[in-house]
Amino acid sequence: MRYEAPETIEAAVALLAAAGKTARVFAGGTDLIIQIKEEMIEPGMLVDIKKIKETREVILDDDEIRIGASVTGAELGENKELKKLFPGVVEAVQLIGSDQVQGRATIGGNFCNASPAADSVPALIASGAKAVVAGPNGTRTAAVEDLLIKPGQLSLAPGELIISFCLSRPPKNTGDAYLRFIPRSEMDIAVVGAGVSVTLNPDGTCAAARVALGAVAPTARLVEQAPDILLGKELDERVLAELAAAASATCQPINDKRGTIKFRTSVAGVLACRAIKIAWERAEKN
Amino acid sequence: MSKYHVTTTINGDEVDFTCYADQTLLEVLREDLNMTGTKNGCGSGDCGACTVIVNGRPVNACLVLGAELDGANIETIEGMSTGTELHPLQQKFLDHAALQCGICTPGFLNMAKALLEKNPEPTETEVRYALAGNLCRCTGYDKIVRAVLDAAAEMRESTS
Ligand SMILES: Cc1cc2nc3c(=O)[nH]c(=O)nc-3n(C[C@@H](O)[C@@H](O)[C@H](O)COP(=O)(O)OP(=O)(O)OC[C@H]3O[C@@H](n4cnc5c(N)ncnc54)[C@H](O)[C@@H]3O)c2cc1C
Ligand code: FES
């Protein structure tokens, strides 16, 4: 196996394109090193992207926020400005693993590993994040949810990699939140995850809403009916009950040691409601 | 398979090594540099026994490649005491009997050291969360948490 650490996007794309399927992008390595050691994969080359400036910076412009793909959880947690704008996204990334894992695990790696339970993904979907993808044919931008295909797989062409995630600066009265259910208080994988972003009208009713769920289907999913249920409404018991039902109806989970189909489906509704209450409260204060 | 030449600073000394692309920092330390103070528990980021500090951040040495460390500053348990004088955390672990077999201890000590550098006055809850990525299978966590809190208090006193 070869190890390369290019300093430019072009050089990384060239290395990945030339090596074809045997090359892997290497960020924090918290998934990749385990997969290599357990002989689940046998890459011919690792292309470490941490020396590429564009993947390492967080840029807070007037209208747009860019989070570099190889920014770590610990670094995102220390970015007070970003935490104010997207507390849900930052909380989600900060739930990944221990402090040791936080020092290495990147937001891009968490997304690209494409685990159905990856914590960053529902939060990124809820916040309307777009991935900036570089490849042999130049750069394209795609809504994050459109890149998810199935467990472990994204719709990235050979030679493509994610450079950053791009988010619109939240309008006034916007708030986001992410919650997950795990049987312990730390160090576990989500049984259900729920990310929510809401924007409120001046009269306190809902102007925009996105709700996404993790760990309840082969990929994280947007709750498609959420806007129909929420737009123009206040957050009363009836609206919450409708949201819970829509969230549960979005689920297509598996039975495993962490939770049964029935449990996951029911908890998805509960968590979506709890998360929207937090997001709503944040929106009222923003 | 080709080897990579890497120049690092380990516990203040310049250390050069060569390694293969798939060798972890844990393997480089234990097998090539003979620094066996860093322990191998799981090799998958779950137990924290291999915790070292790289460029100021605690990480699992089993989830870092040697090849990516050119120019890195690495702190391991071997550099924790000053000569024969133990670091306050090491002394408090002894005083509180916070170790039995000791396999987990270097990882706990490095993690606690990193925590106290960032937060000299942690609450018990903060200590427990910071140590959540370190497993101990014989001593139990209570004595370890007490030792860390006691060391923090002593370190605050000696700097004030
Ligand atoms: C002890 C432990 C606990 C964990 N707990 C959690 C948890 O609670 N929640 C959770 O969600 N995850 C958890 N994880 C997994 C989490 O650490 C990873 O998913 C991590 O976020 C991946 O980031 P990385 O930078 O380490 O990726 P890497 O391992 O470097 O890469 C992961 C995958 O993404 C690809 N890749 C990386 N970056 C890019 C890019 N920019 N463009 C294209 N492809 C890319 C790689 O080729 C690889 O296939 C845990 C892991 C460990 C070891
Ligand atoms: S050996 Fe590295 S975390 Fe267990």
Ligand code: FES
């Ligand atoms: S002292 Fe034996 S594992 Fe902690």
